[in-house]
Amino acid sequence: MSSAKIRVALVGLEFGAEFAPIYLHHPDVERLIICDLDDSRVQHVGDRFDVAARTTDLDAILRSDEWDAVHLVTPVTMHAAHTLAVLEAGKHCTCTIPMALEIEDLRGIIATQRRVGKNYMMMETAVYTREFLYVNELYKQGAFGRLTFLRGAHLQDMEGWPDYWRGFPPHKHITHALAPLLALTGTRATKVHCIGSGQLREELQRPYNNPFPLETAIFRLAVCRRERSFGLRERSAVVWVRCPAGAACPRRASGGRKRSRMHATRSGCTRPLLLR
Ligand SMILES: NC(=O)c1ccc[n+]([C@@H]2O[C@H](COP(=O)([O-])OP(=O)(O)OC[C@H]3O[C@@H](n4cnc5c(N)ncnc54)[C@H](O)[C@@H]3O)[C@@H](O)[C@H]2O)c1
Numbered sequence: 380m381s382s383a384k385i386r387v388a389l390v391g392l393e394f395g396a397e398f399a400p401i402y403l404h405h406p407d408v409e410r411l412i413i414c415d416l417d418d419s420r421v422q423h424v425g426d427r428f429d430v431a432a433r434t435t436d437l438d439a440i441l442r443s444d445e446w447d448a449v450h451l452v453t454p455v456t457m458h459a460a461h462t463l464a465v466l467e468a469g470k471h472c473t474c475t476i477p478m479a480l481e482i483e484d485l486r487g488i489i490a491t492q493r494r495v496g497k498n499y500m501m502m503e504t505a506v507y508t509r510e511f512l513y514v515n516e517l518y519k520q521g522a523f524g525r526l527t528f529l530r531g532a533h534l535q536d537m538e539g540w541p542d543y544w545r546g547f548p549p550h551k552h553i554t555h556a557l558a559p560l561l562a563l564t565g566t567r568a569t570k571v572h573c574i575g576s577g578q579l580r581e582e583l584q585r586p587y588n589n590p591f592p593l594e595t596a597i598f599r600l601a602v603c604r605r606e607r608s609f610g611l612r613e614r615s616a617v618v619w620v621r622c623p624a625g626a627a628c629p630r631r632a633s634g635g636r637k638r639s640r641m642h643a644t645r646s647g648c649t650r651p652l653l654l655r
Pocket of ligand 1: 390392394395414417420435437452453454455457475477502503504541
């Protein structure tokens with residue numbers, strides 16, 4: 380994105396209303412429009428934060444050239460369709476958690492983002508909490524030493540929430556528990572084993588065909604980038620190191636192996652090194 384200021388549309392004004400003052404005071408935001416299907420909510424939020432541009436029509440925002448980016452804070456069941464519509468309209472998109480509910484939708488969003496070349500961001504709020512920022516600072520200072528195990532949890536009583544949360548499978552809503560751990564260590568999950576436990580009331584099982592009020596998972600994480608800066612050697616991680624020009628290169632010297640094209644550079648060579 381260029382350094383020019385952007386014009387933002389904020390869509391879904393229940394939890395989403397919290398973001399109106401943030402955009403209004405952000406130095407890189409030129410204009411804000413607020414949108415909700417419920418006009419009384421639009422007027423209430425518009426009056427409260429003094430936002431002039433208001434609408435109940437998301438499609439009109441998508442058709443207009445006046446807006447560069449759309450922030451979606453609509454119900455979870457709509458995230459995938461709304462995100463695809465925003466990206467297809469040629470606008471940057473950010474969406475509250477979760478990104479989508481089905482694997483095909485996640486893949487569809489990634490493919491669309493790559494094709495249209497606009498930015499996409501999932502708005503995980505847990506990594507901006509005081510608690511996370513404090514622990515993150517301690518970790519950066521090396522206060523925890525070498526990490527062996529991380530654990531995250533997110534417990535929430537969803538009684539009385541909007542209907543689409545009734546019987547919601549816990550791990551479709553995992554980001555608050557997992558994202559802080561991944562952000563802290565600068566890594567990603569590569570494998571997961573998940574089990575459900577407990578039993579939801581009969582009527583809560585139907586909407587998502589899910590019997591579990593609780594799900595627990597164990598994740599394997601990819602190489603932890605930050606650990607390396609504390610001197611930890613990851614097993615079998617391949618890194619590329621540069622041999623100084625003229626220096627004896629162990630790879631070149633080893634048993635008549637063919638020189639790779641990288642070894643032919645005049646300034647020196649680059650060789651893969653297997654750390655153990
Ligand atoms: N900490 C967090 O990250 C956090 C906290 C709360 C909620 N959320 C997320 O925010 C989303 C919304 O949560 P909520 O509690 O505000 O939900 P909600 O259902 O109470 O509110 C959603 C709002 O979106 C509006 N809406 C729906 N379809 C629309 C459309 N096509 N165009 C314009 N407006 C539309 C609705 O009228 C409603 O006002 C959820 O996905 C939830 O996961 C995240």
